Amino acid sequence: MEKRSNVQSVQVWDIPTRLFHWLLVLLIAFSWYTGTEGIMEWHMRSGYAILTLVIFRLLWGLFGSQTARFAQFVKGPKAVLAYARALLTGHPPHPLGHNPLGTLMILALLLLVGVQASTGLFANDDIFTDGPLTHLVSKETSDELTVIHKTVFDLLLAFAAVHITANLIYRFLLKQDLITPMITGRTTASPGQAAPRLRNPLLALALLCVAAGAVYWVVTRL
Numbered sequence: 001m002e003k004r005s006n007v008q009s010v011q012v013w014d015i016p017t018r019l020f021h022w023l024l025v026l027l028i029a030f031s032w033y034t035g036t037e038g039i040m041e042w043h044m045r046s047g048y049a050i051l052t053l054v055i056f057r058l059l060w061g062l063f064g065s066q067t068a069r070f071a072q073f074v075k076g077p078k079a080v081l082a083y084a085r086a087l088l089t090g091h092p093p094h095p096l097g098h099n100p101l102g103t104l105m106i107l108a109l110l111l112l113v114g115v116q117a118s119t120g121l122f123a124n125d126d127i128f129t130d131g132p133l134t135h136l137v138s139k140e141t142s143d144e145l146t147v148i149h150k151t152v153f154d155l156l157l158a159f160a161a162v163h164i165t166a167n168l169i170y171r172f173l174l175k176q177d178l179i180t181p182m183i184t185g186r187t188t189a190s191p192g193q194a195a196p197r198l199r200n201p202l203l204a205l206a207l208l209c210v211a212a213g214a215v216y217w218v219v220t221r222l
């Protein structure tokens with residue numbers, strides 16, 4: 001048992017990363033609902049917001065806080081295997097940030113959400129809804145991208161289910177709570193683990209504006 005004096009509470013996730021995560025979850029639920037109910041005006045708006053979030057997260061992964069940077073948490077196959085082996089013992093290490101295996105899921109989710117929102121831009125529903133870029137491709141291509149749009153969504157749901165299950169397994173079986181830090185931003189660090197350097201949220205706001213501007217330009221000018 002670790003002595004209480006040996007652990008300290010540190011901020012591991014900044015506000016922009018947490019807002020990104022929970023807004024993404026809410027908007028995907030909203031996109032699912034509006035997509036299947038055919039409320040297309042709101043479905044497309046929600047899609048633009050998701051695309052903005054994904055572009056923002058890519059920028060924040062380059063310029064943002066230490067724990068949000070891809071260069072910090074994306075690890076090679078050796079580190080992933082070492083972590084997977086430790087996981088099998090039931091006592092995986094608890095890094096201050098994403099663990100190497102969780103990172104693979106995170107990259108997959110970001111990719112799937114990005115493909116989902118991008119194919120939506122070229123989709124059509126054969127009645128009266130065309131994505132804002134559908135006019136740039138042939139009807140056949142738009143139909144194919146619409147099929148991909150629907151298929152990738154099923155894949156996204158499956159990956160999200162595994163992601164949520166993994167978080168619950170960590171919480172209840174491995175006794176590592178990853179969920180509360182994604183809400184409060186704080187976790188406990190062991191001695192020797194330095195508090196991550198977090199960047200000013202105003203920088204995140206500026207990057208969000210860049211992302212929103214890019215999506216606005218693509219949707220209105222192309």
Ligand code: HEM
Pocket residue numbers: 017020021024025028057068097098099102106109110113160163164167168178179180182
């Ligand atoms: C559609 C559903 C979801 C998607 C697409 C999704 C996607 C993501 C992404 C992209 C990240 C990386 C965060 C970042 O660094 O920016 C992440 C992390 C995380 N998500 Fe989700 N998420 C979903 C649902 C949930 C739910 C429902 C929970 C709660 C049970 C959850 C708990 C977490 C936690 C705890 C982390 C941080 C894991 C760690 O400490 O490494 N996610 N998720």
Ligand code: HEM
Pocket residue numbers: 028031032035036043044046047048050113116117118119120121122123124125126129130131132146149150153
């Ligand atoms: C990550 C964001 C998105 C998600 C999760 C999503 C999800 C969905 C879902 C679940 C459907 C219903 C599929 C079905 O009926 O089986 C759908 C349909 C559709 N989506 Fe999206 N979508 C997203 C982004 C977009 C965007 C950005 C656009 C266009 C601007 C778009 C355009 C369409 C169109 C036109 C359909 C109708 C396809 C049809 O009924 O044949 N979507 N989407």
